[in-house]
Amino acid sequence: MEQxxxxxxxxxxxxxxxxxxxxxxxxxVVNHKVTxxxxxxxxRPDVALVSFQGGGGDxxxxxxxxxxxLLYLDDHFAFGRTLRRQFDDAGLDxxxxxxxxxxxxxxxxxxxxxxxxxxxxxxxxxxxxEFSSAWVRRMLAAMRPRAVLVFGTKASLALGLEExxxxxxxxxxxxxxxxxxxxxxxxxxxxxxxxxxxxxxxxQMSLREVACLVRKRLGT
Numbered sequence: 434m435e436q437x438x439x440x441x442x443x444x445x446x447x448x449x450x451x452x453x454x455x456x457x458x459x460x461x462v463v464n465h466k467v468t469x470x471x472x473x474x475x476x477r478p479d480v481a482l483v484s485f486q487g488g489g490g491d492x493x494x495x496x497x498x499x500x501x502x503l504l505y506l507d508d509h510f511a512f513g514r515t516l517r518r519q520f521d522d523a524g525l526d527x528x529x530x531x532x533x534x535x536x537x538x539x540x541x542x543x544x545x546x547x548x549x550x551x552x553x554x555x556x557x558x559x560x561x562x563e564f565s566s567a568w569v570r571r572m573l574a575a576m577r578p579r580a581v582l583v584f585g586t587k588a589s590l591a592l593g594l595e596e597x598x599x600x601x602x603x604x605x606x607x608x609x610x611x612x613x614x615x616x617x618x619x620x621x622x623x624x625x626x627x628x629x630x631x632x633x634x635x636x637q638m639s640l641r642e643v644a645c646l647v648r649k650r651l652g653t
Contacts, residue, residue, distance in 0.1 A: 434575045436476050442575055443474045446568050447498055450540060453564065454495075462557045465542040466495040469568070471535035472503030474576060479528045479647045481578035481619075482535035483569060484512070484626070485587035486551060487542035503533060515627040523640035528647065534576060538591035540565040545629075552587060566591045574617040580646040581619050582639065585626030592616060598623055602635070610635035613642070620646050 434442075450467055453459045468487045488510065505513040506529070520529040539551050539562045551558050569592065573581060586609070589595050598612030604625075610632065612623035624639035625631040 434476060434577075439474050439476055439575055443470065443499060443572065446572070447496075449564075449568075450495075451497065453561070459557050459561065462561070463541045464547070465492055465544070467540045468496070468537055468542055469540045469565070470499040470572075471505060471537070472533070473499050473501060474572065475532070475534050476576060478534045478576060478578045479532035479580065480525075480534070480643060481573060481576065481581045482516075482533060482584070483538055483581060483588050483592065484535075484584040485591060486537045486539040486548065488512070488544060488628070503529070503535060505535060506530060512626075512628045515631075519627070519633070519636050519640060523637055523644060525640060525644060525647075528644075534578065536569050536572060538562070538566050538569055538588045540568075548587070552590070562591055566593070570617055573619055578619055580643045581616055581621040582624050582643055583614075583616075583621055584624050588626075589623065594621065594623075602638070604632055604635055606630075611638050611642070622646070 446469060450469060454463065454467065505516050508514065517529065520526055541551070541561055543551055551562060553559050583589055583592065583594065594614050594616060597614045598609070600613045601609055602611040604610040608630070609623060610625055614621040614623070622639050622642045625635055627636070
């Protein structure tokens with residue numbers, strides 16, 4: 434897919450998001466803004482980041498299109514600060530700045546105290562999550578990233594990856610800390626979520642795997 438065609442696909446996604454917000458039933462459960470993409474779409478990026486949903490800490494209006502620059506590069510929240518530091522430690526700072534895309538598996542944002550409600554199996558929140566994750570898969574298939582980095586169990590569940598992780602490693606608490614899978618014919622790597630309970634050793638292991646995939650697909 435060419436860049437202009439990809440932009441048209443992303444524009445269609447945003448159009449459908451705002452059509453859903455016109456439905457009172459779907460709008461009622463959205464207490465904060467809606468964020469689908471954290472940066473511009475890109476054909477063949479090195480890395481695609483997928484977290485579950487934004488934290489609802491910024492109640493500015495929902496964007497009607499993608500940001501012109503990856504928001505995590507200037508983010509003052511914990512996730513963005515940690516992401517920049519960990520990518521830098523792994524020697525992936527240039528990759529993050531220039532060749533990374535990012536999406537939420539569930540577009541409506543929610544504070545940590547509200548996020549559990551967005552894992553429900555039925556109702557408008559479940560419909561939002563299924564709508565969002567279907568679009569994430571569609572965008573991943575179109576963008577074809579060299580590696581997809583999936584943050585945390587909620588994102589993994591939303592993307593239908595929970596039973597598909599292999600080479601799984603657990604940390605000292607028995608929590609999954611690393612795994613490999615495939616999503617839309619793209620290699621995926623599990624990473625502990627960077628906002629809570631993460632351990633540097635395991636995050637760096639996930640990022641080393643990402644670096645290997647990027648080098649492998651580049652033929653270097």
